[in-house]
Amino acid sequence: QVQLVESGGGLVQAGGSLRLSCAASGRTFSNYAMGWFRQAPGKEREFVVAISWSGRSTNYADSVKGRFTISRDNAKNTVYLQMNSLKPEDTAVYYCAARYQLSEYVPREYEYWGQGTQVTVSS
Numbered sequence: 072q073v074q075l076v077e078s079g080g081g082l083v084q085a086g087g088s089l090r091l092s093c094a095a096s097g098r099t100f101s102n103y104a105m106g107w108f109r110q111a112p113g114k115e116r117e118f119v120v121a122i123s124w125s126g127r128s129t130n131y132a133d134s135v136k137g138r139f140t141i142s143r144d145n146a147k148n149t150v151y152l153q154m155n156s157l158k159p160e161d162t163a164v165y166y167c168a169a170r171y172q173l174s175e176y177v178p179r180e181y182e183y184w185g186q187g188t189q190v191t192v193s194s
Contacts, residue, residue: 083157088154093185101125103172107141107165120139128177
């Protein structure tokens with residue numbers, strides 16, 4: 072089992088920035104691809120971005136390209152999501168996810184999920 076705990080959410084004005092963190096435990100972190108998803112009220116959960124086990128490969132949703140950056144620190148068992156130029160439509164609960172994946176393939180389907188952290192962007 073992999074346990075994931077997100078942090079860093081909050082309330083920010085449009086145009087502002089936030090950095091989310093996701094701390095992993097329970098398994099060898101560097102064996103897992105990591106992803107971020109989000110779910111807005113009344114909407115389905117959607118893919119945001121993911122990163123391979125090595126950090127060399129990433130995959131972004133079109134809606135966040137150029138504004139969000141994913142990174143990971145395998146020594147700290149943590150994945151980060153830097154969110155810049157935030158928009159009200161970015162408001163959602165953000166979830167961290169993990170999938171056992173040793174290749175550079177960056178998946179969009181995941182096995183383990185965190186509890187989520189709320190991000191609210193005011194206009």
